[in-house]
Amino acid sequence: MSHKTPEQGTGEIAEYEVPETSVPENDVATFSELVGHTHAAAKLDPTAEPVLTVENLRMYFPVRSTGLVRRKIGDVQAVDGISFQVPTGGSLGLVGESGCGKSTTGRLITRLYKPTGGSMEFAGVDLAKLSNRELKPHRRNVQMIFQDPYTSLNPRQTVGGIVGAPLAVHNILPKNQIKARVQELLEVVGLSPEHYNRYPNEFSGGQRQRIGIARALTLNPKLLVADEPVSALDVSIQAQVINLLQDIQQEFGVAFLFIAHDLAVVRHFCPEVAVMYLGKIVEIGDRESIYSHAHHPYTQALLSAVPDIKQAVTGERRERIRLTGDVPSPIDPPSGCRFRTRCPIAQEICARHEPPLLQIGKRHKVACHFPGRLGEHPREPFTARLLGVDREGQPDPGSSPATDLVEQPGYAETWFDLDAKTIGRA
């Protein structure tokens, strides 16, 4: 059947084929062909210019009292001053527990929320400051893939309508060319062009996620915010979608902000990772720094909590860092370091001062008073001198605080080399 068949007459009678629900095509590739369609973990391109630079981004949601006069009684500090860069054509992973602000960050960057403060520079424009009307021409450059493919597609629109809507909204193509473009996109994401007239309920979860990806790709965005794109899918389907996203990244050079709680998937997809806790970035760096040389106790705890298949091979049980309790409320976060209430190595200074995000490697920053590899955390607070305080966090009249501790989005040429106790240089 040719998909070029012109719309017949009024188009009242839509022709539906029997949906091939869940019965896949009969000619499966051999294993080696299958491997040929997959990708190894994405590599970092250190020379890539940033496509997005986020600086000191903040989002406070007001909390109002109940009753007639709904006075503002506080703020949920969902995102509280984060800075990072996403390289052109690269990907940055954002991990953390639920409620740490990673999804809010994604929604800020796509401007589904207007930030309380800070800047988000994209192609020379600060997206944070634009009004909705000014923003419209820029929206096509930043698109979003949602977590739940069951609720993020309108059940009453056809796939063609869903994927083609952005083209009509942004007046990019004349109406008669939309169908051809949509069918092309459906092929890109591994669906058949004949699916154009079907409704979302005729598709499985993995196929729906592909529709969502096609919709996000319609406008040729430069940056895709993928908020937990695979966590709602079956295990065997997750790998299909991850490989598809890698195909897309290589083919179209799209940059990704990849938000997920699955540390293993993030490790595979993102050469750079930021770890968030209660609205702050506590550690950010390249894959090697975060997964093999984590210096923040929270990152170490997160990594040690991931169940590991390899245990079965060795038969040993890995020692886990047990984090007690739950994440504190972001309405009233702990003073000083926000992680201190659950931190196994917290001391007095942690309650008094918030640790600055210090660069400790070429592409590695950590926000901790006692940064060190697991089991090698220093006894004395590393940051005391920089903050001009003594080891308990009391003001120290003898020392002068460093003035250049402001969080920068990128990486500097020099850093604190913790191992050699010197200033490292690129």
Added chain:
Amino acid sequence: MTAAEPMTTPAPTGGSVEDEPLLVIEDLTVRFPTEDGVVSAVTDLSYSVDLGKTLGIVGESGSGKSVSSMAVLGLHDARTARISGSIRLRGAEIVGMSEAKLRKLRGNEVAMIFQDALAALHPFYRVGNQLAEAYQEHHPDASKRDARRKAIEMLDRVGIPRPDRRVDDFPHQFSGGMRQRAMIAMGLINDPSLLIADEPTTALDVTVQAQILDLLQDLQREFNSAVIIITHDLGVIAEMADDVLVMYSGRAVEYGPCKDILVHPEMPYTWGLLSSVPDVTSDPDARMIPIPGNPPSLLAPPTGCPFHPRCAHRDKVPGDLCRTALPELLPGGRGGHHVKRCHLTNPDAIYEAEVLPEIAPDLAEER
């Protein structure tokens, strides 16, 4: 206190075989007649669990893993489900058991922990009252005060801070991890000898998941209960399970000791599961190799091997065998208790030579 025959346990209907494991399932088949035809949710499933042991059941949605374990609690409506085969708990046959007897069993001998604790706890009742109700149901002599004391004791046991105050909270006042703990407390309040945990940590963060898995293991050791853990996360399986059952399209496709299955899997579907999840410690050159296609329809399961339409190793089986003949569940090359349902004659060699180098290059070199 151990679970050794508490007074209130319904006496197992005599003839319990001495050496038989706690739970024995034989040739269990569950079918649901629907308007579109008969859904074969579980077909010819057999497994057993010993006291103090953990069985992990892995599979995708629709593979029959939840349906089979719900049958153990007798939760299928006799009017809509056709169940055949045998489920024996301490020698007592559950298939066809009367509702009155089942009620005595549920929550007492067998308890279940569900995935979504918010949906499984009643939003209008205080957590403590829900726990106390579960206790009083099977301890009719217990006073309200006893039941409440027991509820507080259990909340304390599962690590809820200040249980004497939290016992009067409503479920929405608990965080996700605490709700799951409360569910575990409710499941264990009558010292069941079998605990079925259906995706107990899927909705939780990794740190909370680690806490819950630790808790389940501690409690299992303490109460010496048998545990069935249903999950799709092979990492959880590796931490928890003694035995693993891999299900596909309502059938067991591989079954054996945990280490054997994860280190020497012999069924391409298990390979597919292993290769489609990355590992936090794996070689960055490792690939995520998906299983092509989608899970099959249970209304019209594929002919022959149910996995053949998605199997990338079909070309290594001579002729049309995979499409025409259902492989038997037979011991593989390593013999013993490790059985698999596959026509491949040398699966171990194929796994080592082809699959492992792609998904774990570092491991492949070591061997």
